Amino acid sequence: MLRLRSCTLTQLLPSPYISHVSPLHSLLSAAAASGISPAASPGFAAEEYLVSACGLTPAQALKASTKLSHLKSPAKPDAVLAFLAGIGLSAAAVATAVAKDPLLLCAGVERTLAPVVDGLTGLGLSRSEVARITVLVPGSFRCRSIVSALHYYLTLFGSMDNLLRPLKHGFWLHGVDLESMVKPNVAVLRECGLHDCDIAKLCIRVPRILKINQQRLRAMVACAKVLCVPHGPGMLRKALEAVAFSDEEKIATKVEYLKKTFRWSDTKVGIALPKNPMLLRSKERLQRVAEFLISELGLEPGYIAHQPALLTYSLDDRLRPRYHVVKFLKQNGLLHRDRDYYYAVAVTPKVFMEKFIFPHNEAAPHLAEDYAAACRGEVPARFRFT
Structure with missing residues (x-):
């Protein structure tokens, strides 16, 4: 039965991926040992399959199996597992991807997955990068629109390494959100004077800024400009990082903290913040630094205000x-x-x-x-x- 299953899977795979099927044999052996096959059962024991063939924990399998209740046989999941092994996913990576998105097992290999991989490699991604994308955003990987979305994000973030950073923290927007939210927000940032390189740095550090409505984004920009005048786009980007998702009350509280901690007047705050807006995001460590610079070194508060970079060092x-x-x-x-x-x-x-x-x-x-x-x-x- 295992040999028959392997032959069937090989026939299902597009020719470029046949040479990579061998890593799946261990998964198939486990599936065969569990007795999960169309001939052995009139239905599909999804929970058992997720544990034995996909490597999920029993708890993960219990949760994921509810999304696979419509399956009547392991034929399609087998084909998907073979395909994923063929593009280089390890057993552990398969388990991670399936746990995140069980419906990945229902994707069509020839209709969806193979064209997606072809499209991503056509963008210049390596097989290992495609595999990482599969694990990070498996729900999007089974949608052909991921190719055009990823092309846009690669252009926006500047490189695959830059894009991987927010992806690891759950960032992804595609389809209608990309057109209705992301692209208009990028246009707003450009209108406000940010260069593309600064937009990329901002999005890497605060990717959520691409998900908010334009009215809120414009309010953030206005607040940032108050902090960083008269500096250029690089400083505006840092100011946006500092005030992102903080309302006026929170910012005012942080400013009062700076005044108290460094014995600054409003004038001194007005000198320090434009040079280093990120002071608004560093409250936890500033107290120790202030005690060291003022109490131990004897530096004047005015000197620190004119050299706020001192506060960024360990x-x-x-x-x-x-x-x-x-x-x-x-x-x-x-x-x-x-x-x-x-x-x-x-x-x-x-x-x-x-x-x-x-x-x-x-x-x-x-x-x-x-x-x-x-x-x-x-x-x-x-x-x-x-």
Whole structure:
């Protein structure tokens, strides 16, 4: 019976996928062992099939089986499983896809799935990318419209890697939503001055912005423009990220928090936010950073307002370790006391080593070692000053 099933499946597959059928043999063996076949039963034991042939857990199978109650035999699911194995899906990937969308097992191989794969590979996607798409959006994979939708999204997001990020978090819109919602929203963003590269970055980080109505989107843009004037499209994009899905009351609350935490006046807030709108989204970590910069380092609130990028760096991995190095160098006369701390924080790790560590190998041979320890959260004895 297993040999007959395999021959039948091979005949069902379009020729480009025949060479990839072998990974399905283990699935078919399990199905055959469970006695699930048209000849063995007048009906279709969907729940058993989902466990033995598709690899679902009993709980997943129980939930998914309700959508397959109309099936009378495993013929169509067998063909789909063979096809999925043929395009490179592992048993685990098949289980994930079927658990997400049991109706995938009801899709027509020749009528739907094969044309979809041909269309996606025609867009330049590799077999592995097609397989990932199948697992991430199986419900859309059984619709031929996925090809045109994916073509648009690839253009919008700029690359497959960029698109995969929101797909992993459940983002997908196709068909009427693409035409009635996504494309008009993209047009609004362009009208507001965002370049395509900025739109792509915005959509990668906040894909939900493509799903809202235009009136709400325009309100977000208006709020963002208040924050980022007079900066360009790049800053407008960051401001949109910061205010996305926050109403005026929430934004006002966050602004008050910034004023209290950094001892800023309205004027200072007006200086800091246009330079770094993302401060509105970083409330959880700002308190510790503020205590370090103001209480330990003694930086003036006005200085921080003019250099708000300081607030974007990690306290434990960057701000504190580099402060220890700068303080050590100044205490030992190896660095001018007026040297700006912000410069030491802002440069890349490579430049920091070149400017602040390597020039002092002779005078301070343990400096690199001590800096590495500070980055691990330690405070070497040489960095302790009374």
